[in-house]
Amino acid sequence: MKRIFNSLVLVFGVFFSITAHAQKPKLIVSIVVDQMRADYLTRWADLYEGGFKDLLINGEVFYNAHYTYAPTYTGPGHASIYTGTDPRYHGIIANDWYQPESQDFMYCVEDFDVFGVGEGLDPSASQGKRSPKNIKSTTWTDELELATDGASKVFGFSLKDRGAITAAGHFGDGAFWLDASGFITSTAYMEELPVWMQRFNKKYSPDSYMKGSWDYARDRSLYPSTYTNAYERAPKGAVSADFPYDLASLYKAGGIEALKASPAGNQILVDVALTAVKSEKLGQNRAGVTDVLAISFSSTDYIGHATGIRSHETMDMYLRLDAQLGELFKGLDEMVGADSYIVVLTADHGAAQNPRLMEDVMPTANWYPADLESELRSLIAKEGVPSEAVLNFSNEQVHLDLKQLGDAEVDDWVEATRDALLKHPAIAEAWTMEEIRISPDPFAVLRRNGTDKRGGQVYFSLHPGHLSYSNDGTTHGSGYTYDTHVPVVFMGNGFNPRSRHNERIGIKDIAPTLCKILDIAFPSACTGNPLWVDAGWAD
Template sequence: MKRFISLLLLVTITSVCLAQSSITKNQIPSASSFNERPKLVVGIVIDQMRYDYLTRFYNRYGEGGFKRMMNEGFNCKNNHFNYIPTYTGPGHTSVYTGTTPKYHGIIANDWYDKEIKKSVYCAEDTSVQSVGTVTDAGQMSPQRMKTTTFSDENRLFTQMQGKTIGIAIKDRGAILPAGHTANAAYWFQGKDEGNWITSTFYMNELPKWVVDFNKKHSVESYLKTWNTLYDISTYTESGSDLNDFEGGFKGKETATFPYDLKTLKDQNEGYDILKTTAFGNSLTTDFVIEAIKAEKLGSDNITDVLTVSYSSTDYVGHNFGVNSKEIEDTYLRLDLELERLFKSLDEQVGNGNYTVFLTADHAAVDVPSYLQSVKIPAGYFSSSDFSKKINDFMKATFGASDLIESISNYQIFLNREKIHQLDLDLDDVQEAIVNEIITYDFVDKAYTATAMTSTSFSTGIEQLIQNGFNQKRSGDVIYVLDTAFISYSKTGSTHGSAFEYDTHVPLLFFGKGIKHGETFQKTEIIDIAPTMSALLDISYPSGNKGEPLEFVFN
C-alpha cells in the first residue's frame, strides 16, 4: 500500500512538473520567435500614382515588378485617403504615422503660419545646415511633424539598433517617412550639382559610400535621349502623343517623343530635368540598391526600415498629364525598376526575409481641358480672381481691406488681431465669408473653422475636411471646388481634392508574413502604419488612428 501511494505521488509530481515545464515554455518566447520578424521592411511610395495605373498598364508589365507583388502578395483594391488635401507632404506623413493632418500637423506642402505670419515649407528647418551641397537645399528636417512614424517606433523598440534610412528625389519624400529618429535621409539636388545630399539633422558629412556614388554614378549618364521603351504605336493605353493637354520642356516645340535631355538640360534647370523623366526613377533605384549594400540593411535579425519614394512619376504627371504617352512609358519603366530592386533584395537580404508595401501619396485628376474636349464637366478656377472678389467683399461688408492675411490650399486665413480691434465677432466674420463664397462659380462647398471644431462629421467630404483640419495650423474658412475643377495651368495634371480620382491609390503588401490574396473591402491610408507595427509586434505610432489589416497576414 505504501509502495502504491509512493508511486502515485511520484506520478503526480512528475505530471505537475511536466505541466509547469510546458506552461513555462509557452509563456517564455524562444529565441526563434524573435526571428519571425522580417529583417528589413521596405516602404515604397509612388508619387501621384492612381489605382488604375495598375490595371491600365497591367498587360504590359513584366512578371518581376508590380505583378510579382500582386501574384505573390496581397492587393487592397479599394484603398483611399481619408482626408484632404491630398498632397505629397501630408500623404507621405499619413502613410507612415497612421494618422491624418488633424494630428500629425503636416497640413500641406506649404502653408501659412498664423504665428509668424508667413508661408512655411513642411520639411524646412533653418536651424540645421546642408550636407553635400553649397546651397540651402539641405536645410531640412522632420521637425514640423508632430507624431512618430512606425519607423520611429521600430527604432525605439530595438533600442536604436534597427536602422532607418529614407530616400527620395524630393526632400519631403525622404524626410517625413523616415521619421524623427532616422539614421539618414537623402534627397537629390539637381540644378548644376546633380548630387544626393542630406542635412546636419542626420550627420555632419556624407558617408563615404554616398560621396563615392555621387562621383562614380555621374548624373551625366542619365542625360540621354528619352524615347519610349517599346514601339510607341503599341502604347494604346494612353492618348495621342501630340495634343493640346501637355506642357513639355523649354527648347522643344512639341511635347512629343523623343526628348534629347542633354540638349534640353540648360533650358530646364540643369540636372533637375531628370526629375521630370522616367530616368529620375532609375537614378533613385541605383541609389537605393547602393544604400542596401553599403548600410548592410537587413543583414541581421534586428529589423531595419528603408523608406523609398519614387518622385519622378509626380513630376511627369504634372507636366504631361495622366493620359499621356509619357506617363505610360514612365510606369512601364518603373515596373522594371521595381523588378531590379526586388532582385537586389533577394540577393542582399534573401527572398522571404523582407517585407514590402507599395502605395501612393495621392493620385491625380485627368487634365480638365481634355475632359472638356470629351464633354465631361471640368474646368479651371482663377485664384487671383477669387482673391480680388473676396477682398472687395470684405471691404464693402466690414469697412477694412486687410482682414484677410492669406488664401492658400483652398483656405482663408483671417487677420484676427484686426478683427478684434474692429470689435467684430470672429464667428460672424467666418460665417459671412462662407455665405459669400458659396455663391461663387465653381465653389461647391464652404465651411468655417468653428464648424470643423464644434461638429463631428462621420461621412462625406465633410469628414475628409475635418480629418485634414488642424486647429492650430489650418485656416478660418475652407472651401471645396466642383469636381474636376482645379487652380492650375491648362496643361498637365494636379491633385489635392477629396474626389475619387485623387483619393483612390494602390496598396500592395508582399514578402515575409504576407499571404496571397486581394480584397475590395475599403481600406484607408492610415491603416498601413499600424499594419506594419502589428507585423513587427511593436507599438503603434503616437498619433495612430488606423487599424491593422490583419487579413493580409499569413
C-alpha cells in the same frame, strides 16, 4: 540618431535583449510612388513585366484604399503613410502652410536650426535646412528604432526632401534627397555623407544619367491612339511635350529639374537604394532586428503634373518604373534573399483629369489660381469684409486677420466670407473652421482631419473635376476620389499571393499593420487600424 540611444544606454545602463522572432522580415522595403492613382496598377497590368507584375502576382492588393483628409498633397501623404494618422495629429497640414503672425509660409520639412550636408553644398543653402521637426507624431520607423534600441538601420531616399525625411522619421539613420550635385542630407541626421554616398555621388553624377533619348519604351501602337498634347505642358527643359526627348538637351536647359521629370529620376533612386543595401548591409542585422529601406519615387509626379494622367509620357514613365522596380527586387533577392524582405507599395495622393480635356462633355473647368483668388476677393469685399483683413488664400483655405476685426464682428465676418465664397461658380462647398470642428458631414470630416489650429478660418472645395492650376497638365489636393484613391500592396513572405481586397481601408492603416508584423508599438498619434492580412507574422 544612434547617438541618442548610445547615451540612453550609458546613463541607464539598460541593455535590451531582443527575442529572436524567426518570422520577422529582415528588411521592410517601403515604396511610395508619388501621384500614383489606384487605376495605374490595373490600367497597364497587361503590359507590366517587372516589379508591378511581381506585386500583382505575388502581392496582397488593396483596391479601395483612400486618404481620409484634404488637402491631399505630398508632405501630408508621406507623413500619413509613416505615422498612421491624419495631418490633424501628425502636423503636416500641407506642403507649405501660411503663418499669420509672420505673414509667410512654413515649408513642411523646413528647419532653420540644421545645416545641409553634401559635397560642394553651402551648408546654409535652403535645400539642406531640412529636418522632421514639424512631424508631431512618431513614425512606424521611429517605433522600430525605439523598440530595437536603435539597432535597426532605417534609410529614406527620394528626389524630394519631404519624401525621404517623413520616411526616416525622427530616429532614422539617414534621409537623402537629390540636389544638383547628387544626394544630400542635413545635420539632423549626420555631420558628413557616408563614404559610400560620397563615392556614389562621384560615380553616378546626375549628368551621367542624362544621355541618349527618352522615347517610347514599347511599340507605339500599345499607347492610347488619342493624343492629349493640347492639354500637356512640356516637361522641364523640353520645348514641347513630344517623344522623343533628347536627355542631354533637357539637362542642359532644365538641369536637375529636368532629370527629376524624366525616367532617369527613378533610375538614380534604384541605383542609390541598391548601393545603400550593399554598403549598409541592410537586411543583414542581428537576429530579430529588422532594417528599413524607404524609397519615394517622384518622377511620376513631375511628369504627371506636366503632361497629365492620360499622356503617353505618364504611361511610359510607369512602364519604365515597372522595369526599374523589377531591377530593385532582383537586387534585393540577391543581396537580402527573396524570403527575407517584405515590400509595401502605396502613393501619397492621386491626380485629376485635365479639366479642359473633359469640359466639352462634362461640367469641369480650370481656374488660374490668381484669377480665382481675385474673383473670390471681390465677392468677399461685396459682403463688407475689409480687404486688408483677408490675408491669404492657400490650401483651399482663407486666412482672415482677426486682430483687425472687433470681437463682436469676428463670427459675422467669418460667416460673410464663407457665404461670399459660395457665390462663386467654381465653389461647391464652404465651411467655417467652427463648422468643420462639429459637422458630421463627410467632406467636413476630411477637412477636419486635414488641418489643426494653424488652419484658416474658412475652407472651401471646388466642384469635382474642377482645378485651380495651369491650363495644361494636372494637379491634386482635393478630397475627391481621384485624389484620395491610391494603391496599397503588400508582398513577401507571409502574404498571400494573388490575394485581393475590396474593402475600403485608410492609408493610415499601413503603419499599424507594419507595427503588428514587427510586434512593436504603434506610432504615438496613430489612428489607423492594422489591416487584416493573412500573414504568418502574428502570434
